[in-house]
Amino acid sequence: MATKSSSLRVGIVGFGHLGQYLVERIIKDGADVGLTLAFVWNRNWEKLKGLVPEELVLRNLSSFTDRNCDIIVEVCHPQVVQECGVHFLSHSHFMVGSPSVLADHELNEKLRQTAKVNGKTLYVPSGALWGGQDIQRLNDSGALQALFIRMSKHPSCFRLTGDVLSDWTEGEGRRVLFRGSVADLCPLAPNNVNTMAAAAVAAGKLGFNGVQGEIVSDTALSDYHLVEVEVMGLNGFSVHTVRKNPAQLGAVTGSATYNSFWNSLLVCKGHGGRVYLC
Known part of the structure; x- marks a missing residue:
């Protein structure tokens, strides 16, 4: 069992169905697998009331650096990756839950370069992809x-x-x-x-x-x-x-994708300055 001191601090960006699932799993099982919540952000932060401990609610996404995350997980909308992805990777490993945004060649290159320069990993979850x-x-x-x-x-x-x-x-x-x-x-x-x-x-x-x-x-x-x-x-x-x-x-x-995301997150322990399919 992982000790609390060795846990990776995870920031969850988005609180839709997938975000809620990941938050609940980390709260329930995180101590056993070496994960702990650093923050949860949602565009409508009032949606978090009563569902996320107040001290974990991040109201201003730009202040994520105050939470000392090891990895940030985006599970909300490609626009967040466009606006914040480079900033995230400048400080933490970053798992892109909306990888369709990587079809933007310019953004794709910026994220890859930022990962390389900062020695951080840009994680892309397999989701429903088999093989x-x-x-x-x-x-x-x-x-x-x-x-x-x-x-x-x-x-x-x-x-x-x-x-x-x-x-x-x-x-x-x-x-x-x-x-x-x-x-x-x-x-x-x-x-x-x-x-x-x-x-x-x-x-x-x-x-x-x-x-x-x-x-x-x-x-x-x-x-x-x-x-x-x-x-x-x-x-x-x-x-x-x-x-x-x-x-x-x-x-x-699809429902099977939720557990796939969880298993992908368990892989995100840091793989250097590159893109990594998990």
């Missing part, structure tokens, strides 16, 4: 040729920036919403394609422009999300996986 470490190994060996990911969900589970799904009706069946590069897809569905963004990080030599993605609205998927990954390598090598991620209607994140 991310295998994709990364194939990429690092130079054998990865192509990567395609299809995410299919009930239309109520999508949060799109356009009005592509404004006319959906129950029982309409399957509709392909977009197919193309993950770089082009991320701005369209920033809250829904973090799995694809994680894959683009794993497949670094292909990158966001080289990895292909497809999102599908399907009214038959009332109980789960589908994530299909097709990996192509040298000499005819290929892998095709299909993951069913249980999810309620309207849920952006």
Whole structure:
């Protein structure tokens, strides 16, 4: 059992479903796994009343440096990464719960450079991606040729920036919403394609422009999300996986992803000035 003095101090940025889950797990199980809460921030801090001890509530995000965090975990919105990511990495390890924002090449480079200069790790959680470490190994060996990911969900589970799904009706069946590069897809569905963004990080030599993605609205998927990954390598090598991620209607994140995030956080012990898929 980890002692309190050896615990990593964790700051949680965002208190939606995933943020609440992580806060509850750290409070309940943190002492056993070497984690302790440094702060919890939410844009509407009054939402934290009665749910987070007052001394852990951070009302002004810019004052996070006062809490001496080892790692900051963003689980709210890509905009927070855009506004604060570089500042976070200048002081702490940083786990990006909205990796779709990394499709912004300029921001991606700034975060990588900041991590390198400060000896901090930019962590990218695997989320609902199955086989991310295998994709990364194939990429690092130079054998990865192509990567395609299809995410299919009930239309109520999508949060799109356009009005592509404004006319959906129950029982309409399957509709392909977009197919193309993950770089082009991320701005369209920033809250829904973090799995694809994680894959683009794993497949670094292909990158966001080289990895292909497809999102599908399907009214038959009332109980789960589908994530299909097709990996192509040298000499005819290929892998095709299909993951069913249980999810309620309207849920952006599948239920299995919550535990995946927790397991990713347990890996974040510091891996130097680089990007690390966890």
